[in-house]
Amino acid sequence: MEKKIKIGLIGLGTVGSGVFKTLKNFDYVEVVKIAVRNINKPRNIEGLDNSILTDNPYDVVNDPEIDIVAELVGGLDPAFDLIKTAIENGKHIVTANKELLAKRGEELFAIAEKHNKVVLYEAAIAGGIPLIMPIKTILAGNKINKIEAIVNGTTNYILTKMDVDGASYEDVLKEAQELGYAEADPTGDVEGFDAAYKIATLATITFHKRIKIENIYREGITKIRSADMKAANDLGYKIKLIASGKIDEEGNADVRVHPMLVSKKTTLAHIDYVTNAVHLSGHPVGSITLSGPGAGEFPTASSVVGDILAICAELGKSDYILPMMRCKDNCDAKMIDISQTENKYYLSITARNNMGVIGKIGTICAENGISLASIVQKRISDDNTAEITVITEIASEASMQNAIKLIEQDGNKVNSLIRVQV
């Protein structure tokens, strides 16, 4: 009998149990140890021998028998030290830890290279969607210079429900929390931290330059109003939380997470609820879109198991496995600050309803070098204010921010400023 490849898991929650169940289908691998928080918790997992459970994750990373460790608990601590120890003990790593990769990926990859081990992380970004491995292998001939992605299921669920039901952010958030789509403290999702972790790593491997998390402009969805949703719809757009990245010919990178008006003519506009999608543009491939489930027990397990099987296939056949999957993107990108960028903008303004208010707003924009694509006065309220919706042509962020200040100084209220896909 051929020797089975030995797998250790850290974590047996949603993802961990999906990985355990899926690996059962492959007779050449064997899960020999699993670190859990509570060893006595009842678990209903077919084929699980409780004697392989431990509540000390160092039992997994120090087990000399184990070839591959899958870290599935998340967070920085103790995940970083566990992975570091596992690598130093000669193990290859599979992880779904987007925060760790975004904040300490560079160190981890350096340790891995020093010990000639790989760290794979397909599951960390966009769950079950094949993304990291395709970018690093079959798309390797490309120079990809643009990413637009929906990588957070919670916010996409909330925005979709706001759109479909015409409901407020607060009401939909509450419903999402009840359904388990949003956490009790939703900050990590709704303020865009989760998406920022993901685009940090995705942009790094796509642009071949290290994108530091602290250089990513981040804006969440908490200020999106159902009135914005409706106005966007009327203008031919959907509002999505888009994690984006661009890199120019000189290597200047612009990486951000913020709500965006996305044309209904594009695929991204139709990615609804918890589905994720990643749109990549570059040469020679042109534009491709990869979409699918961004989270969940089994979709995430698909990616973790895919990484494990890729390592298994190479183990013992070569001492330098999976060369294309190594991290070689350690040169920091030159970053463009949001204040230096140019964008199209959607503006919602509650204006004093006097004669010429539209003209005044138009003049302020013109004086700041901002051309308008459309300006619509929607209705006059009982309090004698008017709702005005503006879509601009491409303008500099600095000019736009200045124009907003002037519009507000003139006695109007700017309800929303949302960037528009170009």
Place this chain on the structure above:
Amino acid sequence: MEKKIKIGLIGLGTVGSGVFKTLKNFDYVEVVKIAVRNINKPRNIEGLDNSILTDNPYDVVNDPEIDIVAELVGGLDPAFDLIKTAIENGKHIVTANKELLAKRGEELFAIAEKHNKVVLYEAAIAGGIPLIMPIKTILAGNKINKIEAIVNGTTNYILTKMDVDGASYEDVLKEAQELGYAEADPTGDVEGFDAAYKIATLATITFHKRIKIENIYREGITKIRSADMKAANDLGYKIKLIASGKIDEEGNADVRVHPMLVSKKTTLAHIDYVTNAVHLSGHPVGSITLSGPGAGEFPTASSVVGDILAICAELGKSDYILPMMRCKDNCDAKMIDISQTENKYYLSITARNNMGVIGKIGTICAENGISLASIVQKRISDDNTAEITVITEIASEASMQNAIKLIEQDGNKVNSLIRVQV
């Protein structure tokens, strides 16, 4: 200086020149020989040294210096013998030849395994979309049991234009031919041969069973009428040429190419013009959709170059490279004939406009065990006939064919029978 990896190309047409130009960006590879039909044809390709051209493709496959041969001419003859010779001469192969793979892939892969060489073919199916490598690597943990794909750009262009412009098949085909989207003899595309070649290979690697081209049910788009397009739209569908595959728990495979009414709620309905898309469902991943350019100089080059670079990355590091990319799917699938399948159907009927004709059609369906999801009588023509549109629930193909016979025997004309996505 490290020795460069030597590449030979067979073909320097659209795809070949894209590959040549793209490989120029990688300094560790060198194209050392290119077989062309006419060595004296003027070519405007930057960096091309005409001295590496030959009009004898055997000069490429017999060149002892060459490590990897990319076959980019298509067809069976002499492509099969060229690739066979190249493998026997110790070369790895990259090909974009869908017809060859569908008809003689099994032989080719056997020859390759015998000589411990790989044959990669990402470009053969869905052009620039990452598909084959993801299925064989990062999705390897899955049991995928359903494929629905738009893999022929010409027919998707024609159907999109018929839909958008309300034009007839004949008019749009003529326009597509003038624009170069359809060939002078469009048979290979419009009768579904091209899509059948692609789904043969795609289903084989996805289901891990060999799907023989002669067992694929095939129906083209030439009979689709603009009236069908309109009726489908009114019912919430688009008509697409779908290459599909299903495999059940017992390993029975149902693989086909035919027009299909696709719900506007699905991504495939919005894949327009020459774009391709592949929708895969299975466990544990769930459903994913990969879309992008299905043909063209550069998108196809992206996939050919991706395959070449994947081989390059492994060359010299191991004697058994890319184990996951090998073909191990040589056991023939048990096939389900179209006559044994169950489907939903769209029917367009021109009926004698007598009292009770709808009732009669309904009765014929009921007597054949066919439930109706909807039946609409659209209008009565000057010649006293009525246009009736039917959508059925799931029914057996045999019952449906029998019902059509009876409906026609009753003096009505069945204009179209198109299967509906379930």
